[in-house]
Structure formats: structure tokens, C-alpha cells
Amino acid sequence: MEESCFHCALPVPREAPWKLFVAGKERVFCCPGCHGVAQAILKAGLEDYYRFRDTPAERPEPLALEGLALFDRPDVQAAFLRQEGEAAEVRLLLERIRCPACVWLNEQHLRRLPGVLEVAGDIAGHTLKVRFDPERIGLSAILRAVADLGYRAHPFDPAHRRRLMEDEKRRNGERLLFAGLIAMPVMHFSLATYLMPAAGELWVVIGRYTALIACLALLIYPGWDIFHGALRDLRRGRLGMDVPIALGLSLAFGASALATFMQEGEVYFDAIAMFVFFVLAARAFELRGRQAAARVLDRLARIEPRTARRLTEKGEEEVAVVDLSEGDRVLVAPGETVPADGVVIEGESAFDEALLSGESEPVARHPGEEVAGGAVNIAQPVVVEVRRLPRDSALGRIQALLMRAMESRPAAVALGDRAARLFVAGVFFIALAAFLWALHQAPSEALSRTIAVLIVTCPCALALAAPVALALGASRLARLGVIPLRMEALEALATARTVAFDKTGTLTRGETLEIHPLDEPEDAWAIACALERPFSHPIALAFRARDGHRLRAEAVRQVPGKGVTGEVAGRTYRLGRPDFALETADPRIEALEQSGHRVLVLAGDVPLAAFVLKEEMRPGAEELARRLKVQGIRHIALLSGDQPGRVEALARTLGIPEARGGMAPEDKLAWIRQRQQGGGQVIMVGDGVNDAPVLAAADASIALAEGTDLAQRASDFFLMKGDLASLAKARAVARKTRRIIAQNLTWALLYNLSMVPLAAMGFIPPWAAALGMSASSLGVVANAMRLRERQPRMSLIAALQP
Structure with missing residues (x-):
């Protein structure tokens, strides 16, 4: 018999010299490539890979490693590398992955490289997220380390991932079609046997042998994944x-084959055929659900244009x-997508920004106004000056936020996994008890009952209920x-009964500023704009609209809840609340404050100017308060550092029962803590630097897109559009998601608690057990798929639906 390669299982040439001791035995390899990969695996101390894998690896092919040095060039890395302080982060797509052990091997191998800080593998997507120190290790060295194991890695490409997903769907479809076609004649022969029992007749014998061959084909091709998974779990010493x-x-196939050869006894070919087909159908449905969120990320990446028309002194390129x-200045023609965040400097046009803001109506942009990367020009050509690199644009931020959310692991997922593992162990005990009991009560049914117990159980439904x-x-x-930034907060978003809002920038937005000079010689507008230029909160945005960039501020420092200080032309200025x-x-x-509007004061050695900020209510604020009350929110509070009179007036307009003004950040935090000490959960909605501690302390927190980066990092959810009514809709989705998870878990538990005893007592035959098990998994996934209900086009993702 021809010997096969220990690494890739291909035939080994005669007198092959490539040998190694692996797992206590001398192993032979087909080529220097497989021998070198095995040496690298052993040298890294990852010999367990060969125990965990359930399929042979691919034979390594020569790789042009000298070309990997290109990935260390900053201009090449700009497309896919994200800097986080001194560390860099890249998402790699792995090729030649045959099983979960392959992802595990790459993950463990990269973690041992000096300079690699963190590695997180995604088995479903065949990707690795790698954080590393560029000063200690280059990206080319990381790619080379993957190549040393016989795999290929390259920066994540959504188009390539889409092809891989399509291949996976195609393979699943082929297996499902094969199982359906083969199962049909098996069911036909079984039905004839049930309706016209005639043991010993020739057509029954032919039917049994036909079913035997058909079921063997089912188990070898479409059903082999089940056995692969079982072998993998057993090698790892756990009951999956x-x-x-x-x-x-x-057991069912062995007993049926024996009965066929002996021409006596019961056969279970129908149960095998039904089970394999329905399990594949359930898993295909599950695959569709699991890939739904992954497609969101890929669609986001595909929005960005590949090229742009840059204007230079020599012309257009x-x-x-x-x-x-x-x-850089880029020309954006009608129908083209803005390549990066920038400012319109020539021309004016209307832009479709529904991909980002959710606004369905086109938005007019004039010279001097900002336009986001990803917006589509729908009217006239314009020239845009790039202000942010593509990776730092709004689309880049959304991609990073969504990936962070998908990496989180809510408690419901872990609960389902733990319950499934414990249940599997219990099933074996019940199956053994049923077999021993049946041997005493009804020996002829012992095997049938045992098979029914093993098949009817559905730990898959428990594990799929939440993810x-x-x-x-x-x-x-x-x-x-x-x-969503942290899916763990979904539970609190759905169940909390208290909601707290910040005022300025959250329920209101500053639209216009009026200046009241207090000291004529000073250029108050220019000084105030210079002080607010580094910030992105609503008040800073109001000043930015008048910013001529004539003066430059230094040593600018923000005092949360009060204002900013800084130096302009060598003099120190303060801008903020009057008492600051x-x-x-x-x-x-004091006279200006009587108008009911917010007043900011600019002062140096003497007061220079007062700015009256005329705020308007943010769209959807009134509808949000009303909807939250309908959804069962018992208490709504408005917490603000603004003057109590203005805070109370806004609260009365919105129907908010509790309004607290003049609150410092620590006061807001104390309010949140007091509510939580009574056992309540709190949702906080804010946008500013002074809101960040409160957002972090709340059970569920929501930051606005116009808010500060600090507030967004401290929050659990990130509102991309300005309409606050979306928050009520988001809470409705969270409640529906939680309700569906509870329904799935309840159904899975009730099904197993009722069907397992019935199968053990002989009331459920194996064929019915196969149908019930598959129906349980299908029901769980089908119930979850109700969340895919289509909505009007109102957001980034909705605009991307095919």
C-alpha cells in the first residue's frame, strides 16, 4: 500500500528522505515543503495541531517571499493598516483553511512572535485581527510566518471574502441537493415497506440494499461534516x-446494515436519510443568518471608490x-462617490448622504462646507479638498466600530454554549439509561429507543438560540x-426603565451664534474660533461655521462642563460659562441671560465679548420621549450643566418629568450611581467630553456622531444620524432581539425536556426523532430570521441592501 504524507496526505515517492518524529512516531513527508512546514510547527511547540485537525493540510506551494517586503511600505499600508498609538492593527484573510484547527494553528503561531501584541481568529470568516508593534516586527514578517506554516495571508479584501462566502454557500447547496435526491428513493422504499409489509420478498430485499448504498453515500459525502465535528471534539477531550x-x-446505520445482511430485524435507513437532509437544511439556514452581519462589513468596504481624480498644476490625474x-484637491463628477472626507472649495451641488446620515433627501453643499466620504454627488461637478485620509473617514470609523461590536461576546451566547455542553453530557446518560431499561422491559426496542434518544436531542438549538x-x-x-459597539449592552438597552439625556448637543443643537461686544478693540470672533478649532462638540461646530483661520491658538485646554482656555498671540484667554x-x-x-438662551463669555484680562447661542431642538426629540414612554420607560431625566431655567423649559416642552441644571460631570455620575444602587438599570444619551464618565458608568450608553471621540469610545452604541427617533426604534429592535433569544432558549429547553423522555419510553421512532430534531433547529433559526424584516431606506446599511 502506497504511503501518504503525514502533513498533506498526498502519496509519498519511494525512498523519500523527508522524515520527522511527530507525536512519538517517525512520520514521512512527500516533499521538502511539507517537511519544512512540519519542522516549523514542531519548533513553535504547536504539535497539538496534528491532534486537533480533522482534515489534512494543503500541500505548500512556493511563495515569492521577496515580494512580501512591499507590505512594509507606508504608502501600501495606508490602504489597510490602522494605527492605534504606537501599535498597528491589520485584518488578514487566510487562504487554504481546511478546518478550525488551521485557524487555531495560525493564531497560536503568531502570538509567539516578538512584537505581536494580540491575535484574534475568526473561524467563520477565516480572518485574523493582528495588533503588533511596527518598531519590533514588520507586516512582511507576520505574513512570512503564516507562509512558513503552509498557508497564505493577505490584507482583508471584501471582494475576495465575498467569493469565499459564495463558495461556501455553493458547497452547502450542493450537499443539500445531493442529500435530497438520495433521500427520496430511500423514503419511497421505506414508505412501501410500512404500507405493504412483506419481509423476505425480493422487492423488500432490493429496497433495503438500495437504501443501504444510498445511506452510505449520504454519510460519506454530505453527512461527513457531522463526523468531522465529532472527531474534532473527541480529540480535544470535550463533548460537542x-x-x-x-x-x-x-448505531442506526450499523444496526440497519446488519439487519439487511441477515434479512431480519428493523432498519432505520429512513431516519438516517431524513436526518442528514434536514440537518443540512437547518445548517444552510443557519449559515445564511451568520453571514448576514458579515455582509454588512463587506458592503461598507465596497462603498469606497478605488480611484479618484486629483487636480494638480499639470492638470487632472x-x-x-x-x-x-x-x-489634495479632487474632482467629483455627478454620479461619483466622494473618496474621502473633505470641504467643497469650488462649485456647489447636492449630495446623497443617506449612506451616512440616514437623510433620504439630497443635501446641498456650497463652497466652504464639509462633505463626507461615501456621499454621492447627484447634481454638478465640484472640487473637494481632502481633510481626512480615507482610513480616518466616516466610513473607516464605521467599519472599525462594527468589527469591534462583532468581536464582543454577550452573556446569552456563553449561556447557550454552556447549556449545550452540559446537555450533551446528560444525553449520553439518558441514552444509556433508556437502553438498560428497555433491555429489561422490551429488549426488541432497546436499540431503537437508544437511537431515538441520541437523534431527537437538539443541543444545536440551544447553541444557536442567541448567536x-x-x-x-x-x-x-x-x-x-x-x-452597536458592545453587544453586551443590548440586554440593558432592552430592559432598562430609566433614560437620562444630556441637553446641549444631544436634545438640542447649536445653530446660530450672536456676538455682543464688550470691548471693541479686540477681534473676538477670530480669538473664539481659534480656541474652539481643535474640538468637535456642537458649540465648537457653531464657531467653526465662522472660522476664517486668521488666528492660531496654543496651549488649548478644555475644562469639562465649563469651557476652554488657551493662548492667542501670546495672551491667555478663557471662553465658556460666565462663572468660568x-x-x-x-x-x-446677566441681562443677556434673561433671554433664556445660553451665553458664553470670552475674556482675557477684561471681558471681550458675549456669545448668545440660540439652540433649536434636535429632530425627533419630542417623538423620542413619547415613544420611550409607550415602550415602558418609567422615568426620563434631563441632566445638564446649563442653567436650570433653560433645562426646565426644555423638559416641559418634551414632557420630561425630571430636569436638573447646573450639574457638573461628577453630579451626573452620582445621579447614575444612585439609580443603580436601587437595582435599576440606566440608559444614558450624551455627546460631550463631560459626558464620557457618565456614559461609561451607565448600563447602556449612546453617543451621537457629532459628539467627541472620548464620548464615542465610552459608549455602547453610536448614533450616526441626527434624528433622535432612531433611538426609540433601536430600543424596539433590542427588545425584539431579546424576546427572540428568550423564545429560542425556551423552545429549545421545552423541546428537549419533553422529547427526550418520550423517545426514551419508546413513543418516538427514530424517523420521527430525525424530523423533530431538524425541525427544532430550523425553528430556532427561522424565528431569529424575523429580525431581517425590511425597513425603509433610512440608514447606511439600508442603502446598501441589494
């Missing part, structure tokens, strides 16, 4: 969900988007323009 299924199928730099619903819930939230900017009260300021 495939173990009882594989054991039940093995077409360049890759990754080659754009801050300050599919959560993935689809995240996708649905994204379609609403609410980007002024040393003593000024009657002119």
Missing part, C-alpha cells in the same frame, strides 16, 4: 454537539484613493443608523 448525532447515526493626502439572533440584531441596528470666564459678575451678561 456533533458527538451524540454521530453516535446515533453510527487618476490616482488610487489610498494615495490621496490631506490637502444568530444577535448577529441579525446588530445588522438591523446598523440599518437604523445605530452602530469672569472673575466677578457682569450686569451686561
Whole structure:
């Protein structure tokens, strides 16, 4: 018999010299490539790979390693590398992955490289997220380390991932079609046997042998994944969900084959055929659900154009988007997508920004106004000056936020996994008890009952109850323009009975500023704009609209809840609340405050100017308060550092029962803590630097797109659009997701608790057990798929639906 390669299982040439001791035995290899890969695996201390894998590896092919040095060039890395302080992060797509052990091997191998800080593998997507120190290790060295193991890695490409997903769907479809076609004649012969029992007749014998061959084909091709999974779990020393299924199928096929050869006894070919077909159908449905959220990320990546038309002194040139730099001028024609965040400097046009803001109506942009990367020009040609690199644009931020959310692991997922593992162990005990009891009561039914118990159990439903619903819930939230950052907070968003809002920038937005000079010689507008230029909160945006960039501020420092200080032309200035900017009260300021609007004061050695901020209510604020009350929110509070009178007036307009003004950040935090000490959960909605501690302390927190980066990092959800009514819709989605998870878990538990005893007592034959088990998994996934209900186009993701 021809010997096969220990690494790739291909035939080994005669007198092959490539040998190694692996797992206590001398192993032979077919080529230097497989021998070198095995040496690298052993040298890294990862010999367990050969125990865990359930399929042979691919034979390594020569790789042009000298070309990997290109990935260390900054201009090449700009397209896919993300800097986080001194560390860099890249998402790699792995090729030649045959089983989960392959991902595990790459993950463990890269973690041992000096300079690699973190590695997280995604088995479903065949990707690795790698954080590393560029000063200690280059990206080319990481790619070379993957190549040393016989795999290939390259920066994540959504188009390539889409092809891989399509291949996986095609393979699943082929197996399902094969199982359906083969199962049909098996069921026909079984039905004839049930209706016209005639043991010993020739057509019955022919039918049994036909079913035997057909079921063998079913187990070898479409059903082999079940046995692969069971073997993998057993090698790892744990009882996975495939173990009882594989054991039940093995017992059923072995007993049926014996009965066929002996021409006596009961056969279970119908149960085998039905089971394999319906399990494949359930898993195909599950695959559809799992890929829904992954497609969201890929669609986001495909929005960005590949090229842009850059304007230079020599004229127009077409360049890759990754080659754009801050300050470049690009021409955007009608129908084209803005390649990066920038400012319109020539021309004016209307832009479809529904991909980002959720606004269905086109938005007019004039010279001097900002336009987001990803917006589509629908009217006239314009020239845009690039202000942010593509990777730092709004689309790049959304991609990073969604990936962070998908990596989180809510408690419901872990609960389902733990319950499934414990249940599998219990099933074996019940199956053994049923077999021993049946031997005493009804020996002829002992095997049938044991097979029915093993097959009817559905730990898959327990394990699928939460993950599919959560993935689809995240996708649905994204379609609403609410980007989930931490899915663990979904439970609190659905169940909390208290909601607290910040005022300025959250329920209101500053639209216009009026200046009231207090000291004529000073250029108050220019000084105030210079002080607010580094910030992105609503008040800073109001100043930015008047910013002529004439003066430059240094040593700018923000005092949360009060204002900013800085130096302009060598002099120190303060801008903010009157009690912050002024040393003593000024009657002119007090008179302005009587108008009911917010007043900011600019002062140096003396008061220079007062700015009256005229705020308007943010769209959807009134509808949000009303909807939250309908959804069962018992208490709504408005917490603000603004003057109590203005806070109370807004609260009365919105119907908010509790309004607290003049609150410092620590006061807001104390309010949240007090509510939580009574056992309540709190949702906090804010946008500013002073809101960040409160957002972090709340059970579920939501930051606005216009808010500060600090507030967004401290939050659990990120509102991309300005309409606050989306928050009520997001809470409705969270409640529906939680309800579906509860329904799935309840159904899975009730099904197993009722069907297992019935199967053990002989009331459920194996064929009915196969139907019930598959129906249980299908029901769980089908129930979760209700979250894919289509919505009107109102967000980034909705605009991307095919």
C-alpha cells in the first residue's frame, strides 16, 4: 500500500528522505515543503495541531517571499493598516483553511512572535485581527510566518471574502441537493415497506440494499461534516454537539446494515436519510443568518471608490484613493462617490448622504462646507479638498466600530454554549439509561429507543438560540443608523426603565451664534474660533461655521462642563460659562441671560465679548420621549450643566418629568450611581467630553456622531444620524432581539425536556426523532430570521441592501 504524507496526505515517492518524529512516531513527508512546514510547527511547540485537525493540510506551494517586503511600505499600508498609538492593527484573510484547527494553528503561531501584541481568529470568516508593534516586527514578517506554516495571508479584501462566502454557500447547496435526491428513493422504499409489509420478498430485499448504498453515500459525502465535528471534539477531550448525532447515526446505520445482511430485524435507513437532509437544511439556514452581519462589513468596504481624480498644476490625474493626502484637491463628477472626507472649495451641488446620515433627501453643499466620504454627488461637478485620509473617514470609523461590536461576546451566547455542553453530557446518560431499561422491559426496542434518544436531542438549538439572533440584531441596528459597539449592552438597552439625556448637543443643537461686544478693540470672533478649532462638540461646530483661520491658538485646554482656555498671540484667554470666564459678575451678561438662551463669555484680562447661542431642538426629540414612554420607560431625566431655567423649559416642552441644571460631570455620575444602587438599570444619551464618565458608568450608553471621540469610545452604541427617533426604534429592535433569544432558549429547553423522555419510553421512532430534531433547529433559526424584516431606506446599511 502506497504511503501518504503525514502533513498533506498526498502519496509519498519511494525512498523519500523527508522524515520527522511527530507525536512519538517517525512520520514521512512527500516533499521538502511539507517537511519544512512540519519542522516549523514542531519548533513553535504547536504539535497539538496534528491532534486537533480533522482534515489534512494543503500541500505548500512556493511563495515569492521577496515580494512580501512591499507590505512594509507606508504608502501600501495606508490602504489597510490602522494605527492605534504606537501599535498597528491589520485584518488578514487566510487562504487554504481546511478546518478550525488551521485557524487555531495560525493564531497560536503568531502570538509567539516578538512584537505581536494580540491575535484574534475568526473561524467563520477565516480572518485574523493582528495588533503588533511596527518598531519590533514588520507586516512582511507576520505574513512570512503564516507562509512558513503552509498557508497564505493577505490584507482583508471584501471582494475576495465575498467569493469565499459564495463558495461556501455553493458547497452547502450542493450537499443539500445531493442529500435530497438520495433521500427520496430511500423514503419511497421505506414508505412501501410500512404500507405493504412483506419481509423476505425480493422487492423488500432490493429496497433495503438500495437504501443501504444510498445511506452510505449520504454519510460519506454530505453527512461527513457531522463526523468531522465529532472527531474534532473527541480529540480535544470535550463533548460537542456533533458527538451524540454521530453516535446515533453510527448505531442506526450499523444496526440497519446488519439487519439487511441477515434479512431480519428493523432498519432505520429512513431516519438516517431524513436526518442528514434536514440537518443540512437547518445548517444552510443557519449559515445564511451568520453571514448576514458579515455582509454588512463587506458592503461598507465596497462603498469606497478605488480611484479618484486629483487636480494638480499639470492638470487632472487618476490616482488610487489610498494615495490621496490631506490637502489634495479632487474632482467629483455627478454620479461619483466622494473618496474621502473633505470641504467643497469650488462649485456647489447636492449630495446623497443617506449612506451616512440616514437623510433620504439630497443635501446641498456650497463652497466652504464639509462633505463626507461615501456621499454621492447627484447634481454638478465640484472640487473637494481632502481633510481626512480615507482610513480616518466616516466610513473607516464605521467599519472599525462594527468589527469591534462583532468581536464582543454577550452573556446569552456563553449561556447557550454552556447549556449545550452540559446537555450533551446528560444525553449520553439518558441514552444509556433508556437502553438498560428497555433491555429489561422490551429488549426488541432497546436499540431503537437508544437511537431515538441520541437523534431527537437538539443541543444545536440551544447553541444557536442567541448567536444568530444577535448577529441579525446588530445588522438591523446598523440599518437604523445605530452602530452597536458592545453587544453586551443590548440586554440593558432592552430592559432598562430609566433614560437620562444630556441637553446641549444631544436634545438640542447649536445653530446660530450672536456676538455682543464688550470691548471693541479686540477681534473676538477670530480669538473664539481659534480656541474652539481643535474640538468637535456642537458649540465648537457653531464657531467653526465662522472660522476664517486668521488666528492660531496654543496651549488649548478644555475644562469639562465649563469651557476652554488657551493662548492667542501670546495672551491667555478663557471662553465658556460666565462663572468660568469672569472673575466677578457682569450686569451686561446677566441681562443677556434673561433671554433664556445660553451665553458664553470670552475674556482675557477684561471681558471681550458675549456669545448668545440660540439652540433649536434636535429632530425627533419630542417623538423620542413619547415613544420611550409607550415602550415602558418609567422615568426620563434631563441632566445638564446649563442653567436650570433653560433645562426646565426644555423638559416641559418634551414632557420630561425630571430636569436638573447646573450639574457638573461628577453630579451626573452620582445621579447614575444612585439609580443603580436601587437595582435599576440606566440608559444614558450624551455627546460631550463631560459626558464620557457618565456614559461609561451607565448600563447602556449612546453617543451621537457629532459628539467627541472620548464620548464615542465610552459608549455602547453610536448614533450616526441626527434624528433622535432612531433611538426609540433601536430600543424596539433590542427588545425584539431579546424576546427572540428568550423564545429560542425556551423552545429549545421545552423541546428537549419533553422529547427526550418520550423517545426514551419508546413513543418516538427514530424517523420521527430525525424530523423533530431538524425541525427544532430550523425553528430556532427561522424565528431569529424575523429580525431581517425590511425597513425603509433610512440608514447606511439600508442603502446598501441589494
